[in-house]
Amino acid sequence: MAELKERTFIAIKPDGVQRAIIGEVIKRFEMKGFKLVGMKMLHASEDLLMKHYVDLKDRPFFPTLINYMRSGPVVAMVWEGKGVVKTGRVMLGETNPADSKPGTIRGDFCIDVSKNIIHGSDSVESANKEISLWFKDDELVNYTSCAFSWLY
Ligand code: DAT
Ligand code: MG
DSSP: OGGGGOEEEEEEOHHHHHTTOHHHHHHHHHHHTOEEEEEEEEOOOHHHHHHHTGGGTTSTTHHHHHHHHTSSOEEEEEEESTTHHHHHHHHHOOSSGGGSOBTBHHHHHOOOGGGOOEEEOSSHHHHHHHHHHHOOGGGSOOOOOTTHHHHO
């Protein structure tokens, strides 16, 4: 069923990598039951980040945001499962960590909106765009998780 194959783009930002939160993020998505179908670590280029954040290009914080995202390596991931876009956003918390509840990733591990450690797609449409921007088709895998029939 197509709805079980929904995919979202999650990226651990340079501060999340430096602060050793990679494992914790992966753990939370794994334990929830979502399936990892793509992952790589990279220094994102300016061109890639301009495309990724094109909707924010006129905001005053845009140059700072691009510099921050280029300040170190990021971990780019694609997670799959029913409702993963919306649930992923709930797991991340609000854009501003100050508004994020304890129990969410931003609520538990960061303080400031300009250092909010993680990105998650905000809709299925943006997820599809972001996945094709960050990953080639052959960098994503198809497989059946042994947990599948215990989750759905
Ligand atoms: P989100 O990352 O929750 O989807 P967004 O797409 O509105 O939020 O903005 C992208 C990133 O830009 C966000 O994660 C952090 C940064 N940002 C957003 N609003 C900001 C602000 N008012 N000041 C500084 N950085 C901001
Ligand atoms: Mg966004």
